[in-house]
Amino acid sequence: MCFCSSATRGFVWSDIVKHRHKLWGALLLLAGLHVVVLFAGFFAPYGSSTQDRNLPFAPPTGLHFVDASGKFRARPFVYGLKDDPQALGSFAVDSTQVYPVHFFVQGSSYKVGGVLPSRLHLFGVSAPGRIFILGSDAYGRDQFTRFLYGGQISLAAGLIAAALSVLLGVVIGGLAGFYGGWIDDLLMRGGELFLALPWLYLLFAVRAALPLHIAQWQVFLLLIVVIGLVGWARPARLIRGVVLSAKERNFVVAARAFGASDVYLLRRHVLPQTYGVVLTQMALLVPQYVLAEVTLTFLGLGVGEPMPSWGSLLASLQQYYVLSSYWWMFLPALLLIPVFLAYYMAADALQERLKTVPL
Amino acid sequence: MRYLTRRLLHAILLLIVISVFSFALLQWAPGNFFDAMRLNPRVSAQTVNGLRLEHGMNQSLPVRYAHWAYSVLKGDMGFSFSYNTPVASLLWARARNTLFLTTIATLLAWLLAIPLGIWSAANKGTWCDRACAFSTSALLTIPDLLLFLILLLLAVRTGWFPVGGMVSTSFASFDFWSKLKDIAVHFALPALGLAVVTLPVLVRHIRSAMVEALDSPFIRAAHGHGIPRTRLLFRYALPLASNPLISLLGFSVATMLSASVIVEVIMSWPGLGPLMVQAILSRDVYVVVGVVMLSSVFLVAGNLLADVLLFVSDPRIRVE
Numbered sequence: 001m002c003f004c005s006s007a008t009r010g011f012v013w014s015d016i017v018k019h020r021h022k023l024w025g026a027l028l029l030l031a032g033l034h035v036v037v038l039f040a041g042f043f044a045p046y047g048s049s050t051q052d053r054n055l056p057f058a059p060p061t062g063l064h065f066v067d068a069s070g071k072f073r074a075r076p077f078v079y080g081l082k083d084d085p086q087a088l089g090s091f092a093v094d095s096t097q098v099y100p101v102h103f104f105v106q107g108s109s110y111k112v113g114g115v116l117p118s119r120l121h122l123f124g125v126s127a128p129g130r131i132f133i134l135g136s137d138a139y140g141r142d143q144f145t146r147f148l149y150g151g152q153i154s155l156a157a158g159l160i161a162a163a164l165s166v167l168l169g170v171v172i173g174g175l176a177g178f179y180g181g182w183i184d185d186l187l188m189r190g191g192e193l194f195l196a197l198p199w200l201y202l203l204f205a206v207r208a209a210l211p212l213h214i215a216q217w218q219v220f221l222l223l224i225v226v227i228g229l230v231g232w233a234r235p236a237r238l239i240r241g242v243v244l245s246a247k248e249r250n251f252v253v254a255a256r257a258f259g260a261s262d263v264y265l266l267r268r269h270v271l272p273q274t275y276g277v278v279l280t281q282m283a284l285l286v287p288q289y290v291l292a293e294v295t296l297t298f299l300g301l302g303v304g305e306p307m308p309s310w311g312s313l314l315a316s317l318q319q320y321y322v323l324s325s326y327w328w329m330f331l332p333a334l335l336l337i338p339v340f341l342a343y344y345m346a347a348d349a350l351q352e353r354l355k356t357v358p359l
Numbered sequence: 360m361r362y363l364t365r366r367l368l369h370a371i372l373l374l375i376v377i378s379v380f381s382f383a384l385l386q387w388a389p390g391n392f393f394d395a396m397r398l399n400p401r402v403s404a405q406t407v408n409g410l411r412l413e414h415g416m417n418q419s420l421p422v423r424y425a426h427w428a429y430s431v432l433k434g435d436m437g438f439s440f441s442y443n444t445p446v447a448s449l450l451w452a453r454a455r456n457t458l459f460l461t462t463i464a465t466l467l468a469w470l471l472a473i474p475l476g477i478w479s480a481a482n483k484g485t486w487c488d489r490a491c492a493f494s495t496s497a498l499l500t501i502p503d504l505l506l507f508l509i510l511l512l513l514a515v516r517t518g519w520f521p522v523g524g525m526v527s528t529s530f531a532s533f534d535f536w537s538k539l540k541d542i543a544v545h546f547a548l549p550a551l552g553l554a555v556v557t558l559p560v561l562v563r564h565i566r567s568a569m570v571e572a573l574d575s576p577f578i579r580a581a582h583g584h585g586i587p588r589t590r591l592l593f594r595y596a597l598p599l600a601s602n603p604l605i606s607l608l609g610f611s612v613a614t615m616l617s618a619s620v621i622v623e624v625i626m627s628w629p630g631l632g633p634l635m636v637q638a639i640l641s642r643d644v645y646v647v648v649g650v651v652m653l654s655s656v657f658l659v660a661g662n663l664l665a666d667v668l669l670f671v672s673d674p675r676i677r678v679e
Contacts, residue, residue, distance in 0.1 A: 193376060200617035201635070201654045208639040208647045209384045291502050298504060299624060299636050317508050318625070320522075324515040333505045341500045 023349035029342040037155055040148035041110030045124045045131055048149035049306050050108060052130060052140035055081060057326050058091055060135045068095050076101045078131055099129030134335075135328030137316060147332045150308040151339075157224050157309075158290035162282050164228030165289075169235025170278065174271055176236070177243030178262070188240065191233035202230050203292065207301050216307045223302050227292050235281045239274050246273040276354035283347035287340040294336075310336060362676060366666045370659045374652070378431075381651045382424050385644045392440040392642045414438065427645070436652070437645030441638075446649040449634065454653055456525060457623065457630035460546060461615045461657075464553035469608075472558055476565025481592055483570055491566075495559035503556045503618055507625045510552050520548045523627035549622045556618050557611060564607050568600035575599065602673055609665030612658050 036043050063076045080097030084090045105124040112118050125131045134143035176187040194202070206226045214222075246252065252269045260268075290310070296302035297311025298318070305312060313332040317323050393407050415423055427437050435445040442449055479491040514520040521527065527541050572578065573596050581595055620632035627633070631650050638646035670676055 193373065193380070197377065197651075198613045198616040198654050198658060200620050201651050204620075204635055204639060205381050205384060205647065205651050208642075208644070209387065291504070294502065295504055295621060299621075301636070301639060314504060314508070320515065323508065323512055327512075330505075330508070330512070333502070333508065336502055336505065337500050340502065344496075344500060 022345065023353055026342055026346035026349050030346055033339060033342060034155065037148055037151035039112065040152055041112060041118065042120060043122050044145035044148045045107065045121055046142045046145045047108040047110065048145060048308055050141060052136065055130060055136055055140040056138050058130070058132050058136040058140065060328050061130070061132045063101070067098065078125055078129060080129055097129065099125040101125055101131065134331040143328070143332055146308040146313060147335060150310045150313055153220065153303060153307060153309040154290050154293050154311065157220065157227070157293040158286045161224045161228035161289040162285035164224070165231040165285055166235050166278055166281055168232035169239050170271065170274065172232060173236035173239030174243050174266060177240035178247055178266060178270060191236050194230065194233035199230060203227065203296065206230060207296065216303055220303050223293060223296065227289050231285065238277050238281065242274045242277050243270055246270045280347050280350045280354065283343055283350055287343040363667065363670060366663060370663055374655060374659055377655045378652055379424070381648050382427060383420065385648055386420055386423060436649045439643055439646050441641045441643045446645050449646065450649050450653055453629060453631050453634050456628065457619055460549055460628060460630060461553065461619050463546065464550045465611065465615055467550055467554040468557045468561055471554065472561035472565055476562045477569055477592060479562065479566045480569030480573060491562065495562050498555065498559040504621055506556060507552045507622050510548050511625060514548055521545055525629055549626045549628050552622050553615060553618055557614055561611065565604060568603050569596060572596040572600040602669065605665050605668045605672065609662040612661030616654050616657060
């Protein structure tokens with residue numbers, strides 16, 4: 001998860017999956033994932049802060065097709081929960097309460113894309129019953145819902161920060177590579193400074209320079225800016241390398257001889273050649289920055305409650321009783337693995353397809 | 360010798376730039392330790408102002424930097440507001456623990472990675488190699504945070520490893536061997552976690568360096584002369600492959616230090632990580648600067664070590 005060092009160098013997925021359509025597979029997976037997270041309101045059965053104080057730390061709800069009398073039902077159903085008489089504070093399945101799962105139900109209201117009000121949810125069960133696919137947390141909030149809403153924060157942080165880093169990388173690397181000389185020296189020495197420091201300490205140092213007690217959305221924006229600013233050095237270095245060779249290519253030299261200005265050359269001929277590196281770097285940086293957000297939030301330096309993020313979902317595991325007693329609190333963390341896998345696969349496939357410089 | 364002197368000067372320059380950079384950044388920060396104190400109705404405004412003056416908070420940035428640099432030279436490294444003591448006294452014990460943990464973890468990771476990488480390169484393309492590539496890919500996609508939490512869960516569930524801290528509470532009463540054993544079981548888990556996190560990258564690098572070395576013509580010639588395979592691998596290919604790996608050793612210090620922060624916080628290891636997080640939350644700027652500086656010193660030292668090793672191992676650099 002280190003965006004300033006070499007942790008993800010050579011993620012050679014091709015060693016394992018020799019697949020012609022790997023890129024499309026990865027992109028499809030990513031697209032699906034982002035659509036689900038973007039329309040979290042529809043896919044999640046509850047609101048992001050809907051609590052059920054009667055059901056703290058409820059285990060994941062099992063879907064059933066065969067009822068107590070052994071009869072098969074085409075519509076899946078869930079059982080209700082009752083207090084476990086053997087163990088205080090935990091729940092047991094109450095097979096007398098049966099709640100069929102309905103699809104496209106009306107539930108709590110939310111806004112599609114922040115504007116369009118809607119009450120439609122993909123699935124849900126009727127009122128006294130609850131469906132917690134990934135269990136519930138200390139306040140009886142549905143973990144699956146919070147995972148989807150948290151993804152909005154975490155993925156947005158990762159995507160925007162990665163875009164910021166790559167943008168800085170293009171500008172700085174482009175200038176350094178195109179002009180060379182002292183500009184190159186100055187910018188690349190500065191980049192070495194950023195590459196040399198342990199990224200987490202650097203992130204800490206920059207985070208420490210920012211106010212602690214501010215509104216949540218400000219924390220979120222600051223977090224993005226900090227993560228994005230700290231990681232510019234690696235993309236800048238790679239892009240500088242591409243620009244160095246791109247500016248010597250014959251058609252660029254010819255255009256220069258015809259009197260093209262520097263701005264025109266960069267915009268029209270040199271920077272378009274870096275798109276392979278830019279795309280690959282984006283795909284590599286997003287999961288690393290998502291993880292940076294998760295780590296900072298986990299340590300209490302990122303976005304906090306009640307705003308859900310993947311980091312705050314994990315943060316509850318810092319308490320020993322949560323860690324040891326409620327295994328389903330790990331489930332949102334485990335779901336991060338396929339997300340990262342999709343991104344790494346995409347990066348790998350892009351690199352292969354676009355034949356960019358080795359990372 | 361000129362090579363090494365240049366490297367040393369470069370390292371010192373780097374440290375000075377980092378110190379100016381981090382100092383300025385933290386001093387410009389809005390809000391400081393005394394702002395939180397001001398909210399407390401039991402502390403009067405005069406007291407807060409007095410404290411501010413005492414710590415020179417009203418002086419300009421270059422003056423404060425000069426004071427701080429002087430105190431670094433004296434060996435104090437500034438003053439911690441919340442612990443009310445020179446920062447250095449806080450840092451040493453913590454730094455020792457972090458260094459101890461990361462050194463052991465680095466050793467463990469390299470001891471595991473070298474045989475794995477060589478074995479994988481020697482059996483390139485076979486199912487062993489594929490299995491190795493698959494497991495390193497899988498390890499790369501697991502967030503390190505999650506890995507540490509899973510290890511912690513393992514410790515809590517099985518009870519094989521003590522959780523939290525560096526020694527047991529009754530440590531002082533143990534004899535020498537029990538003390539040694541106690542420390543060993545306490546750091547088994549954090550060290551293992553750190554080693555596993557860094558392992559996949561190392562294995563991949565070692566494998567690719569070895570594959571490249573094994574492809575070179577002189578290896579084929581040596582093979583043709585009938586030199587046995589093990590000797591070929593360890594005496595001929597490994598020294599050739601060692602050059603990029605030594606640079607990697609320098610680089611991996613940074614990764615290790617960052618991962619170490621997380622493992623220290625999760626497993627309550629009394630190292631620099633938890634100190635840093637606490638210091639940020641309480642705006643104890645000199646502690647933050649101290650930890651940043653100390654970690655940069657470790658890093659620079661790691662890179663210098665790699666340079667020296669390169670100098671010793673690679674005759675080409677010596678000739679230059």
